[in-house]
Amino acid sequence: MMEMEPKKIHKRHVKPRIFLMLLLLLAVVFSSVFVAFNLFVSNYIRSNVETQLDDLVKDFGIPNDAPPDKPKQDGIDLPDLTGQRKNKIGARGEVIILDSGYSIKSYNEFSINEDLDELTQIASYLKEKNVPLEDARYVFVDTDQGEYYISSVEDTKQPGSYFVFYVSVAGLNHLVDTINLAMAVLVAAAMLICFFVANVVASSITKPVKTLSSFAEEIGKGNFQRKALSFQDVEFDELGEVMNQSAEKLDAYDKDQKAFFQNVSHELRTPLQSIRCYAEGVEYGLMDPKKSGATIISETDRLSELVEDLLYISRVDSLTGRVELRENDLRETLALCAESLRPVAGKTGLAIKFEFDDNPVLLSYNEKHMYRAFSNLIANALRYAETTITLRCGRDGDQVAASVIDDGPGVSAEDLPHIFERFYKGRDGKHGIGLAIVKSVVELHGGTITANCDKGTCFTMRFPAN
Template sequence: MKFMTFKGKLTFVLSVVVTATFLIIGISFNVIINEAILDNARDAIMDSRNIISSSDRGNQRIFVSTQNFVMSPSYQTIHTNMVHSPQMMMFHGVMARALESNGIMPSLIIHEMRISGELYYVNIIENPNNENQWIVLYVSMSTLSNLKSSLNLILFLIMTFMLIVSMLVIYFVSSSMTLPLTQLAAFATSVGQGQRQADHHEFHEQELLDLQKAMNTMVHNLDEQEQANRHFFQNVSHELRTPLQVILAQSEAFQYDFASKEQTLEVISGQGERLKSLIEDLLVLSRLEAHSVDMMVQKLDVRDLIEEISSSMNVLLQERNLIMEYHFPSLDSSINIDESSLHKVFTNLLSNAIRYAKTKIVWDVIHHHNELEVRISNDGEMIEDEFKDIIFNRFQKGEKGHIGIGLAIVKAVMEHYGGSIRVESNPSQTSFILMFKK
């Protein structure tokens, strides 16, 4: 299906509007003129009828605005001097109309006739002085009819001229309107082909400027996303390649008796678990971002899950001589969420806190009006402001060189459930704040 261009559509619509406007004007004008012609003819004939009815002048001619002649009811002329007169042409016209309509009788009916290209209005009355004679009254309206034709021609010429002018105006106006759209369309096509440079055309219309700004913002975001994806895949490749290289190197060492069987199995098992954990995290993150995760939402008390996860990491806490503190309210602190997702959120945050804490980690649960706040804090090094947003990116390197996607998974889970996460940091404490809907 071929679609009409914007210029073509605008030209078509305005052409129809202009044509329809002049047609309405022309039709209205002709209706008014025709009514005026008929009214003038009727007035003239009725005046003549009144004069004839009130006169007592026999068969003498009536010289008013109408003309007349006398004939018999058998459609025979009374005056022989009509042979070469205009009355004879009118007589023949009356005869022709009589034949067409099976006779014309005296009445109040006014007949419209065209004779030799001239417009006449005709009325027949009985001669009040002679019942065997009819008087034919007729009035020529050719002057007004010709005026109407001339005005119609002028109106048609004006309409044609205006239509041509309108087409030219429409063409140039639509060209000035469609050129920026064509430029933006070409820009969008180039973006689709991989070009990531902003558009710098100068537009004077606010709507086009807004569209250009939105498209440039889109290009900037696409460029940032592509760079992030390249960075992500580079880091994924590195993270996957490192344990594989360790496994291959350990296997080769075992093959040439440079490593014991127990040592080799331990290394392979450890690196295999690392690969498994990384792949599982990647799958979880991709499903969360694609909103394709099947989750079992249930009511959970965050205090119970925090204590359970903290207990499972007691060994790590003891190895680093870290103290765990809990500041929990007595109120029920339940939310509706998938247990495995919340377990991963708390586990990732606690693992991150253990990695950076110096002496202690603190859990806080705080009730708000419509939200539940869960805060995990540690006394590690301060996170600078420029890193507070990017630490939630996938495989973002931390201050101690650690690369991972734990915080990215936390953010994806929180956004999936309509919650949020932010970080606050100062020289004495760093806190990750989770906000859940109650």
């Protein structure tokens, strides 16, 4: 089956990515503020203008007789708007009178804000849009002179004449445009700030990354020396410490591997040299073939056992987190292992004593590997015990404990800290792999193993209870 090629990823530097992200954030925020501001202001202005036009139509749309000091044109009375209520936006309402043909019949000559051209444009716009003057409401008028909202009503005293009330919003719209321009300028300034911020932030990220990358490269080259790293950011500082710890572990592992191969070479060389020596003696007629053959077989068995142990511990090391576990009674596995070795104990006159809990000692473990660990411990006890080997198994609080105890001379204080190290051989030791296998199996199951030598030697395994 052909493997699919991974998709090519377009790689970019951190700095432009941060800058683009900041720009995107700025664009989203500004757009949201711009739209919300303009919608709010537009609705606010329209709402106030509509209220003002409604008041003008209601209060002045059907005028009474105008006082003599108010302006008159062609005998037509203009409504007096001096008493109009003030609105929140500060815009003042005005009025003109149009006939049905949209011609101006009257207007306020004393208006400060409007002139005749402006009023003519309003009338022309209404005529162009064919706005019905009988009851127009809130019509937006956009001319060259300005922007307005208008409402109109027919003059009941003079049919064919229409009061057109209007409010100019040009000044307000100009203010809104000015604010929008100011916001645009602020955005431009913010873009410059974003550029500098992106540069600073990117530098604060890329510099530690480059330092850690260089450190990782050194580790890859086999230089596991601890490096003094200090960063302002906690995350980078923690990463640096983790990398230092990893380097120390790799250094220890590398040294262990070198020592392992040196010890393996030594342990393999000794029986091989012995086999070669006896084989050459037989070949040249210098040694008795029968005795030499027995020695060669013995050394071959020793070599096979060593190779088997090496392969086994290698397999255990590679099984971390992937071993199949089943719930079993730990007493049964320990008893079964002891019974298989009872003939060996009988040959040397050793007794095997059981001190087990009455209730099942349930634990999830791999029976094959646990059997091997118990076998190594009991075999070790058989070499050193004088009269009795005691096996214990039971619950100890929230733990499961299993012990193998012999009544021999015990391990010396000098050897005790090193007995679980690979290839470490104490007094009368074999090749230094057996107890290392036990430790690996126990750790594979999340447990611990200890040894003490108060009376003989006691090896105790402890596991978290199910």
